[in-house]
Each structure stands twice: as structure tokens, then as C-alpha cells.
Amino acid sequence: xxxxxxxxxxxxxxxxxxxxxxxxxxxxxxxxxxxxxxxxxxxxxxxxxxxxxxxxxxxxxxxxxxxxxxxxxxxxxxxxxxx
Amino acid sequence: xxxxxxxxxxxxxxxxxxxxxxxxxxxxxxxxxxxxxxxxxxxxxxxxxxxxxxxxxxxxxxxxxxxxxxxxxxxxxxxxxxxxxxxxxxxxxxxxxxxxxxxxxxxxxxxxxxxxxxxxxxxxxxxxxxxxxxxxxxxxxxxxxxxxxxxxxxxxxxxxxxxxxxxxxxxxxxxxxxxxxxxxxxxxxxxxxxxxxxxxxxxxxxxxxxxxxxxxxxxxxxxxxxxxxxxxxxxxxxxxxxxxxxxxxxxxxxxxxxxxxxxxxxxxxxxxxxxxxxx
Numbered sequence: 001x002x003x004x005x006x007x008x009x010x011x012x013x014x015x016x017x018x019x020x021x022x023x024x025x026x027x028x029x030x031x032x033x034x035x036x037x038x039x040x041x042x043x044x045x046x047x048x049x050x051x052x053x054x055x056x057x058x059x060x061x062x063x064x065x066x067x068x069x070x071x072x073x074x075x076x077x078x079x080x081x082x083x
Numbered sequence: 084x085x086x087x088x089x090x091x092x093x094x095x096x097x098x099x100x101x102x103x104x105x106x107x108x109x110x111x112x113x114x115x116x117x118x119x120x121x122x123x124x125x126x127x128x129x130x131x132x133x134x135x136x137x138x139x140x141x142x143x144x145x146x147x148x149x150x151x152x153x154x155x156x157x158x159x160x161x162x163x164x165x166x167x168x169x170x171x172x173x174x175x176x177x178x179x180x181x182x183x184x185x186x187x188x189x190x191x192x193x194x195x196x197x198x199x200x201x202x203x204x205x206x207x208x209x210x211x212x213x214x215x216x217x218x219x220x221x222x223x224x225x226x227x228x229x230x231x232x233x234x235x236x237x238x239x240x241x242x243x244x245x246x247x248x249x250x251x252x253x254x255x256x257x258x259x260x261x262x263x264x265x266x267x268x269x270x271x272x273x274x275x276x277x278x279x280x281x282x283x284x285x286x287x288x289x290x291x292x293x294x295x296x297x298x299x300x301x302x303x304x305x306x307x308x309x310x311x312x313x314x315x316x317x318x319x320x321x322x323x324x325x326x327x328x329x330x331x332x333x334x335x336x337x338x339x340x341x342x343x344x345x346x347x348x349x350x351x352x353x354x355x356x357x358x359x360x361x362x
Contacts, residue, residue: 009092
């Protein structure tokens with residue numbers, strides 16, 4: 001199962017950071033950011049090893065808030081202090 | 084092109100180093116915050132905001148947007164805040180802000196002039212200040228670098244968060260460091276933002292303040308779909324040129340003199356117009 005912070009490689013060779021995940025209507029959604037082209041973001045559904053990009057606006061609208069609710073903030077737990 | 088591909092590899096180890104996966108979002112956070120501010124202060128029309136070419140080029144001369152090598156996922160939380168405020172377009176803003184960040188970052192970052200500039204020197208100092216401890220070993224270098232990136236990411240978050248909060252009128256512009264009056268729903272953003280040592284990120288804060296003050300003072304009257312972006316673009320260009328040539332941030336007085344030809348209603352008038360259903 002994909003988790004926040006995982007880096008996936010697609011069959012086209014491109015790598016994406018998993019920046020968010022959620023489960024909705026029994027589907028596993030992931031919010032991906034390309035590691036080289038940070039302007040390239042994808043909301044997709046992962047089933048087994050397949051990634052299908054979400055194109056339906058209503059679906060996008062339903063899922064994105066759920067993705068955001070699940071954003072992992074633990075990155076700040078032990079990250080060091082500003083001096 | 085819509086993606087419909089197989090996942091061939093999953094790397095679960097890199098994230099443990101944090102530095103390598105704190106990508107790409109701190110600058111996007113700045114972009115998001117700044118673009119939200121521009122939208123909220125009326126410089127950018129909400130409906131034509133999708134066309135970022137104009138805004139992107141206008142902001143191209145502001146070096147701060149490329150000064151943050153570390154990133155954070157907090158922009159996603161900020162996006163949620165935007166979503167609360169402006170609906171689905173907040174998500175579009177987030178993705179467009181990433182485009183904006185890229186537009187700004189790369190050309191400036193690659194330029195020799197920037198690499199030789201005082202601003203670049205200051206950034207390098209900020210990077211050094213972001214590291215926590217001085218250690219000797221190779222392992223410790225990696226640790227120090229990781230900490231530096233994380234600190235810079237936090238600082239980027241602070242800048243973006245503050246800009247966003249100002250843009251959505253959640254905090255008073257003049258009381259930007261006063262988080263005690265924030266609505267509870269922004270507590271998480273505030274919790275992170277208030278821990279940022281703003282003295283460490285002089286460039287970002289000063290520039291955001293300069294642009295923000297200027298825009299606040301020069302908010303344009305909104306006519307239907309007719310936002311005078313051209314004027315704003317020209318003014319920002321002048322600001323950018325001033326900053327590039329002097330390696331200093333323009334004073335409010337300079338900004339006012341640059342933009343004085345723009346006659347604009349005050350924010351209070353805009354709010355009143357909004358209440359009447361006009362935009």
C-alpha cells in the first residue's frame with residue numbers, strides 16, 4: 001500500500017512522490033508530485049500496480065479534501081529547530 | 084496527456100532521509116500564498132486566474148520565490164484553507180502555483196547574474212544558518228544538510244502561511260506576528276508559522292511585505308473581467324528591476340512612487356463592494 005513519502009516509478013520512467021493518500025468509495029487515491037518537474041501533479045487511483053489519473057472534475061472535487069485531511073504532518077516532529 | 088500506467092517500483096527508503104523527499108512544495112507554498120494574496124487584494128481576477136502566464140511573468144522578477152531550496156507538504160494544508168475560502172479553485176490554485184513557482188525559479192536560479200548577486204550570497208548564509216550543529220563526519224554532513232533543508236522548508240512554510248493568512252484577512256497585515264487572534268481553524272497553520280524565525284528568512288518576508296504593502300495600497304477597482312493586469316505587470320517589472328539592480332528591496336516609499344499613477348479604491352471600499360455583490 002502506498003504511503004506518504006513513498007517514491008514511485010512509472011513504466012515511462014518518471015518518478016513521483018506520494019504527497020497524499022486517501023481511500024474513498026473503496027478506491028485508493030494518491031496525490032503525486034513529480035520529483036523532477038514539481039509542477040507536474042497527479043491525482044490518481046491505484047489498483048494493484050496500475051495508476052489511473054482522475055479526470056472527472058466532480059470526483060476530483062470529492063477526493064482532494066480527503067487527501068488533504070490525510071496529509072502527514074509528522075515531518076515536523078523531529079525536524080530540528082530554527083535557531 | 085492522461086496518465087494510465089503501471090507502477091514499476093516503489094521506494095520506501097528515501098523518505099527516511101527527509102531531505103530527498105522534501106520536494107517540491109515549499110516554493111509552491113510561496114507561490115500559493117502569494118497568488119492567493121494577489122487574488123484577494125483584487126490584483127488578479129478570480130475568473131481569469133487560470134491564465135497564469137501574465138501573473139507568472141509579472142512576478143518573474145521577484146527573486147524570493149526561488150530562494151527556498153527546501154520543501155514541505157504543508158502547501159496541501161494551505162490548499163485546504165484556500166479550498167475553504169474559494170472552493171475547488173483552491174485546488175487549481177495549488178497546481179497552478181506549482182507552475183508559477185517553476186516559472187519563477189528556474190530561469191533566475193540558472194542565471195549567472197543571480198549566482199553572483201548579493202541576494203544569492205544571503206541565501207547561502209541562510210542555508211548555513213538553517214543547519215543545526217557543526218559536525219565532522221561524512222555522516223554528520225548528511226545530517227546537517229538534511230536538517231538545513233528541513234529548516235528551510237519550515238521557513239518557506241512560514242512565509243507561505245503568513246502570506247496566505249494575510250491574503251485571507253485572517254491576520255492583520257500590521258500584526259503579522261500576532262497569532263493569538265487567529266481563528267481556530269487556522270491553528271495548524273499558525274502553529275507552524277509562529278515557530279518560524281523570521282529573522283532567518285529576511286529575503287522572503289521583506290519581499291512579500293513589500294509586494295503586499297504595495298498591492299494593498301494600489302488595489303484596482305474591479306470591473307467585469309477587466310482587471311488591469313497590464314499596469315500591475317509593469318509596476319512589478321519596475322520593482323523587480325530595482326531589486327535586481329540594487330540587490331535591495333524597495334522601500335514602501337519607492338513602491339508608492341512607482342505605482343502612484345494607479346488610482347484605486349481602498350480595501351474598505353472593495354469589501355463594501357463585495358458585500359453588495361459586486362466583483
